[in-house]
Amino acid sequence: MKKLIFILIAIAVIILAIFFAREREVSVTNYSSSGTDIIAFGDSLVTGIGSTQGGGFVKMLSDELRIPIVNLGIPGNTTTDALKRISQLDRYEPKVVMILLGGNDYLLRRPKEEILANMGKIIDEIHKRAAVALVLDLDDGFGSLAEEKKAAYISGLFKGIFGRKNLMSDGLHPNDAGYRLMADKIKPVLYKYKPPEIQSEEISISILPEQVEQGDPVLIIINGTTTPEYLKFNGKKLKTFIHDGKVTALTAVDLRSRTGSFSLELKFKDGRKIERKLSVGERYIAKLPLGIPEKLGGDTPEAEQELIKTLIQEGKLISAVPTANKKLWEGDFRLPLAGLVVVTDNYGYSRQTVGSTISHKGTDFRAKVGTPVYAMNSGVVRFTKYLRNYGHTVIIDHGLGLHTVYMHLSEINVPLNKEVKKGEFIAKSGDTGYVLGPHLHISVRIDDISIDPEKFMKILGE
Numbered sequence: 001m002k003k004l005i006f007i008l009i010a011i012a013v014i015i016l017a018i019f020f021a022r023e024r025e026v027s028v029t030n031y032s033s034s035g036t037d038i039i040a041f042g043d044s045l046v047t048g049i050g051s052t053q054g055g056g057f058v059k060m061l062s063d064e065l066r067i068p069i070v071n072l073g074i075p076g077n078t079t080t081d082a083l084k085r086i087s088q089l090d091r092y093e094p095k096v097v098m099i100l101l102g103g104n105d106y107l108l109r110r111p112k113e114e115i116l117a118n119m120g121k122i123i124d125e126i127h128k129r130a131a132v133a134l135v136l137d138l139d140d141g142f143g144s145l146a147e148e149k150k151a152a153y154i155s156g157l158f159k160g161i162f163g164r165k166n167l168m169s170d171g172l173h174p175n176d177a178g179y180r181l182m183a184d185k186i187k188p189v190l191y192k193y194k195p196p197e198i199q200s201e202e203i204s205i206s207i208l209p210e211q212v213e214q215g216d217p218v219l220i221i222i223n224g225t226t227t228p229e230y231l232k233f234n235g236k237k238l239k240t241f242i243h244d245g246k247v248t249a250l251t252a253v254d255l256r257s258r259t260g261s262f263s264l265e266l267k268f269k270d271g272r273k274i275e276r277k278l279s280v281g282e283r284y285i286a287k288l289p290l291g292i293p294e295k296l297g298g299d300t301p302e303a304e305q306e307l308i309k310t311l312i313q314e315g316k317l318i319s320a321v322p323t324a325n326k327k328l329w330e331g332d333f334r335l336p337l338a339g340l341v342v343v344t345d346n347y348g349y350s351r352q353t354v355g356s357t358i359s360h361k362g363t364d365f366r367a368k369v370g371t372p373v374y375a376m377n378s379g380v381v382r383f384t385k386y387l388r389n390y391g392h393t394v395i396i397d398h399g400l401g402l403h404t405v406y407m408h409l410s411e412i413n414v415p416l417n418k419e420v421k422k423g424e425f426i427a428k429s430g431d432t433g434y435v436l437g438p439h440l441h442i443s444v445r446i447d448d449i450s451i452d453p454e455k456f457m458k459i460l461g462e
């Protein structure tokens with residue numbers, strides 16, 4: 001008896017191998033349905049024999065599409081056995097019935113005409129119940145029949161799986177990895193036919209600013225209520241938050257970043273993926289000579305070296321400022337000054353030195369010494385220090401990697417670690433540090449990248 005089973009399996013392997021050798025694409029035709037239930041009808045491949053958790057590809061599809069799937073698999077079933085129990089469908093309101101049968105018929109060497117006739121009757125019975133019949137074909141033996149019966153159809157389901165030790169649990173059944181590949185092939189088709197009430201909405205992405213360039217913040221807005229499993233910008237996972245009722249992420253492109261194409265990848269729990277390319281343009285950078293004020297040693301090589309050395313040290317202190325793992329800001333950001341606000345220096349221009357370039361990574365506002373400075377939004381004061389080049393400095397953490405930085409202040413009027421509200425008085429502007437005259441310098445930092453505050457205010461400002 002054992003010998004006979006072995007021979008039968010060997011025959012099945014040969015027959016299936018021949019089928020895999022040629023693949024045919026058959027167009028899928030829908031069949032209207034008002035039902036609500038998804039049913040998997042078939043043999044041991046439907047029950048999921050060989051999968052560690054049980055349920056095989058049916059369970060995987062159910063988990064990933066977040067829809068219940070009724071498993072009506074019975075190991076060892078032939079098309080004849082299955083046809084006899086077709087009335088089991090009447091316990092449900094079928095919308096889609098996946099049929100996976102035929103393997104046992106092959107093993108028992110049933111004639112091909114008999115298998116096709118049974119399969120045809122099964123499809124007819126499903127159509128009588130106004131459901132979509134989705135024929136899952138291990139090879140491509142049912143292609144013509146599916147076409148004739150206007151059944152939905154997936155061919156070559158065992159292609160690349162059958163006969164591969166790393167994808168099979170025994171001679172006939174896949175393992176988890178094998179079922180995984182089957183589920184991946186079925187998922188997009190099943191998704192198309194699943195009931196409309198659980199059909200997920202259309203999802204699109206909006207990006208602000210519309211033309212991203214070096215030194216810009218990037219706001220990625222997901223239009224739709226479905227929360228993504230992840231959102232990646234150039235391979236890096238971004239944290240999301242709710243902004244104007246939409247799932248949103250904030251990231252940044254460094255002033256010295258390369259230009260060109262950046263990738264955006266969005267994945268949802270139902271398996272859908274959205275991929276977009278984002279083009280980063282070149283920013284015009286004005287070049288200015290280095291002018292070191294007399295109080296910092298004037299324009300001498302020694303003063304230049306000291307300036308660069310201390311800028312690096314101060315940069316490290318600023319980079320080390322912590323951030324909360326949640327959004328602390330509310331609504332839009334306000335300007336740090338009251339009344340008429342005048343920009344005196346833009347973000348991005350560079351001062352050349354012999355060895356390096358010092359970029360102005362912030363916006364300067366006209367402000368005489370002693371002008372009140374207000375928190376641009378709610379957050380926690382995480383830095384209050386005097387720095388040689390930046391003078392008295394305050395940094396507010398708004399959470400999720402977003403900081404606002406206030407520099408060259410004459411007075412700091414908030415204690416470290418204080419929670420502040422948007423618009424709260426925090427300091428007085430001044431002319432401390434590396435300045436040629438009094439002003440308020442603001443930096444906006446996203447994940448340790450200082451971006452253009454004016455661009456930031458355009459997308460997240462009042």
Ligand SMILES: [Zn+2]
Pocket residue numbers: 345360362363364440441442
């Ligand atoms: Zn400045």
